[in-house]
Amino acid sequence: MGDVHSPEIRSKNMRAIRQKNTRPEIVVRCFLHARGFRFRLHSKQLPGTPDIVLPKYRAVIFVHGCFWHGHNCPLFKLPQTRTEFWLKKIEANRKRDQRVIDLIHDTGWRTLIIWECALRKNGARKSMELLASTVAMWLTGQGKSGEVTDDQCFHQY
Numbered sequence: 001m002g003d004v005h006s007p008e009i010r011s012k013n014m015r016a017i018r019q020k021n022t023r024p025e026i027v028v029r030c031f032l033h034a035r036g037f038r039f040r041l042h043s044k045q046l047p048g049t050p051d052i053v054l055p056k057y058r059a060v061i062f063v064h065g066c067f068w069h070g071h072n073c074p075l076f077k078l079p080q081t082r083t084e085f086w087l088k089k090i091e092a093n094r095k096r097d098q099r100v101i102d103l104i105h106d107t108g109w110r111t112l113i114i115w116e117c118a119l120r121k122n123g124a125r126k127s128m129e130l131l132a133s134t135v136a137m138w139l140t141g142q143g144k145s146g147e148v149t150d151d152q153c154f155h156q157y
């Protein structure tokens with residue numbers, strides 16, 4: 001899959017708020033777009049300002065960085081300095097994430113988390129084909145929530 005963004009748009013994305021428009025998020029948007037899914041970005045109408053919102057499927061997708069959101073996976077490494085600070089911060093992020101997901105489910109919408117480790121390993125881009133199919137299957141299916149992790153491991157709840 002080629003990069004659909006021009007260098008100009010890309011650098012604009014890079015300058016945007018760091019926590020939004022992250023590289024993994026852009027990768028997910030590109031393959032959704034390539035498969036014909038239409039979506040809104042960072043909708044404030046739903047709790048937690050979800051990264052990608054697909055009204056047609058009443059579904060939202062969060063692309064979570066493994067560090068910031070405290071994923072239990074090899075991409076997560078607690079810094080050696082100010083360890084206590086980071087532990088607290090990441091624990092707070094995890095709690096907020098769970099609260100947001102509960103709130104979204106309360107409104108009848110569905111949630112999918114794509115973890116950063118599902119998109120890359122040791123900095124290298126993984127094959128997107130399988131991941132894209134997994135996400136498309138979830139979107140068109142009935143699952144209330146799902147999670148995609150390293151090695152395209154998919155959990156549906």
Ligand SMILES: [Zn+2]
Binds near residue numbers: 066071073150
């Ligand atoms: Zn991870």
